[in-house]
Amino acid sequence: MKIVTLGEIMLRLSPVDKQRFVQADGFDVVYGGGEANVAVSLANYGHDAYFVSKLPKHEIGQAAINSLRKLGVHTEYIVRGGERIGIYYLEHGASMRPSKVIYDRTDSAIALSKPEEYDWDAIFKDAKWFHFSGITPAISAQGAKITKAACIAAKKHGVTVSVDLNYRKKLWTPEQAQKVMRDLMQYVDVCIGNEEDAELTLGFKPGGDVTKGVLDHKGYERIFKEMQQTFGFKYVATTLRESHSASDNGWSALIYDGKSFYYSKSYDIRIVDRVGGGDAFSGGLIHGLLTKANPGEALEFAVAASALKHTIFGDYNLVDEKEVDTLAKGDASGRVQR
Incomplete structure (x- = not known):
């Protein structure tokens, strides 16, 4: 099944062993980015996943492409050119010390790219699904044009x-986000976003305080109905993160199909790397909605997939369908598989 994602893949540099930036004498190198991470998940589940972007012709651009190819993602629609790949520095948090991100992505190849560089008819020929995030239109005015x-x-x-x-406060303001994102919602069938995203990109506030581990389920149900009525979404979904610390989170999810609300089971997660957790949820939900019997089963697959991602270093969720199904069906023992 052909599924297309569009966005920026970046070089990620992280101090080793949860060191702070000021301690670092070296960095771990991985590649990732919201929509690229989703493409990797979908390739792992057996789909023909295509990632669309623009990357420089130099070796670092090629290394980013290779990171996708070796995991089964199709890269033939990636345009080559431009001067630089986006970079982000990630300091891993621990306990009460939060993780921290510093971006170095201004004027990256995709940020300066233009819509006419892409053969959209070829890209979407025989495609079943298209996924994007709020990050791509946030990186530049051209990024917004490409997304539309x-x-x-x-x-x-x-x-x-x-x-x-996916609201990113280091990339744009809520006013800028709402101007662009509310316009894009006319094309969207399935909307995914947490409480901050819904408020800052679309203007819907659920209530609750995740920094205190407080979730307002009724608030989510209210705004999901409002979002569905306003934009005509077929499904609205969110992860429900309870941030007890940078190391330990509660993790569950909710989906609304215009008639009923489905809440997933909850997981207590000891975090190895939380970056990409939301993308793993998106990839799992897309796969679930395409293959599972109902939205509830799709949601359980998605939240299990994203729970597993929190245990894996790097941006990509390196699990297959069987592993996710095993957890979704209740085996969270972590016993050695022999």
């Missing part, structure tokens, strides 16, 4: 469209 052009082309080809709202 992709959405228009996807709808022209009858493709289901999903979005992870």
